[in-house]
Amino acid sequence: MLQVKKASRLSIFIAIFAMVLCLFAYSPGADAKSRFHQLELEDIFHNTQGTVVLKNLKTNQVYEYNPERSKERFTPESSYKVANALIGLEVKAVADEYEVKRWDGIVREFPGWNRDHSLASAMRESAIWFYQAMARDIGQERMQDYVNRIGYGNRDISGGIDTFWLDSSLKISAEEQAEFIEKLVEEKLPFQKKTMKTVKRIMIDNEQDAYTVHGKTGTRLSDMGLGWYVGYIETDKDIWVFATNVAGSGSTAKQLTLDTLKKMKIVKE
Numbered sequence: 001m002l003q004v005k006k007a008s009r010l011s012i013f014i015a016i017f018a019m020v021l022c023l024f025a026y027s028p029g030a031d032a033k034s035r036f037h038q039l040e041l042e043d044i045f046h047n048t049q050g051t052v053v054l055k056n057l058k059t060n061q062v063y064e065y066n067p068e069r070s071k072e073r074f075t076p077e078s079s080y081k082v083a084n085a086l087i088g089l090e091v092k093a094v095a096d097e098y099e100v101k102r103w104d105g106i107v108r109e110f111p112g113w114n115r116d117h118s119l120a121s122a123m124r125e126s127a128i129w130f131y132q133a134m135a136r137d138i139g140q141e142r143m144q145d146y147v148n149r150i151g152y153g154n155r156d157i158s159g160g161i162d163t164f165w166l167d168s169s170l171k172i173s174a175e176e177q178a179e180f181i182e183k184l185v186e187e188k189l190p191f192q193k194k195t196m197k198t199v200k201r202i203m204i205d206n207e208q209d210a211y212t213v214h215g216k217t218g219t220r221l222s223d224m225g226l227g228w229y230v231g232y233i234e235t236d237k238d239i240w241v242f243a244t245n246v247a248g249s250g251s252t253a254k255q256l257t258l259d260t261l262k263k264m265k266i267v268k269e
Contacts, residue, residue: 035060035061035062036062036064037061037062037063037064038063038064038065038067039052039054039063039064039065039260040065041065041256041260041263044256044259044260044263045065045246045256048246048247048248048252048256049066049069049246049247050065050066050069050244050245050246050247050248050253050256051064051065051066051067051069051070051072051174051244051245051246052064052065052066052070052174052242052243052244052256052257052260053070053174053175053177053178053241053242053243053244054178054240054241054242054260054264055178055182055240055241055242056238056239056240057182057185057186057232057238057239057240057241058237058238058239059238063264064175065260069174069245070173070174070175070243071173071174071175072173073153073154073171073172073173073176074171074172074173074226074228074245075165075166075167075168075170075171075220075226076153076165076170076171076172076177076218076228077165077166077167077218077219077220077221077226077227077228077250078126078128078131078165078216078217078218078219078228078250079177079216079217079218079228079229079230079250080165080170080218081122081123081126081131081216081218082180082181082184082199082203082216082230082231083146083147083150083152083180084131084134084135084138084165085119085123085131085198085199085202086146086150086184086189086191086195086196086199087138087142087143087146087147088119088131088134088135088137088138089119089191089195089198089199090146090191090192090195091138091142091146093134093137093138094119094134094137096119096198097118097119097120097198097201097202098118098119098120099118099119100116100117100118101116101117101118101122101130101133101134102116103115103116103117103129104129106129108129109221110125110126110127112125112127113125113127113128113129117130119134119202120202123202123203123216124202126216126217126218126250128166132162132163133162135161135162136161136162138161139161140157140161143157143161144157146190147170149190150180150183150189150190151176151180152170152172152176152180153170153171153172153173153176154169154170154171154172155170156169156170156171157169157170166220166221167220167221167222174243174244174245175243177228177230177243178230178241178242178243181230181231181232181241181242181243182232182241184196184199184200185200185232185239185241200214203215203216203231205231210235210236210267210268211233211234211235211236211266211267212233212234213231213232213233214231214232214233214234215229215230215231215232215242215254215257216228216229216230216231217229217250217251217253217254218230218250218253219249219250219251224248224249225247225248226245226246226247226248227245227246227247227248227249227250227251227252227253227254228243228244228245228250228253229242229243229244229250229253229254229256229257230242230243230244233261233266233267235266235267238266240261240266242257242260242261244256244257244260
């Protein structure tokens, strides 16, 4: 009888020990590490300081170049137009992507800005004045509410209702940008699905037979010393979210992103 009890206790001990081993083997930390990959992109970036975050939404594999910088927060500049468009549509500051705001007649530095614009055309031309006017129509209280709800960066819009994202108080990291875009792609942000679908549509930057790029640049115009390109690419097989920032212009960030996508064979030459 005593031997039976000892055998039973041994069996229980072995079972518990096996369960503990399983817990360690499949711990979230171990799983997270297996999903993270560091990119070697020195041949693409050369002497340009910057970071790239890429995530495959099908496999959850994350690829980063310069992971230290990917966690550092910078002002979003015109990449904030994505969030601004979502909020503006949701609160009816604009009726839809086609509603036109009249140009105020002030000649600005980029010729494409100096005309009437809709939400969609102002996204394509990155016409700041349109989104500044829309931000004023949204108002401080509603803007802050939605920035909080979507968890956008440091959530600080104290720098002025029409300037807080432009070399001012609002800051966000490349990792946070990628997470924000992922939620937009999967339509998990606190907006109506119609709103999110509209913004994804007006973000289309390059449409080819094999892939479609949805993206938005951003440049710190005061010194051209910070550039963003954020968005996602749809291929026949996968959807990849990307967020790139560099010590340069948004055009530079965009080109480095596309070069990275080609190097990883997400986009074919």
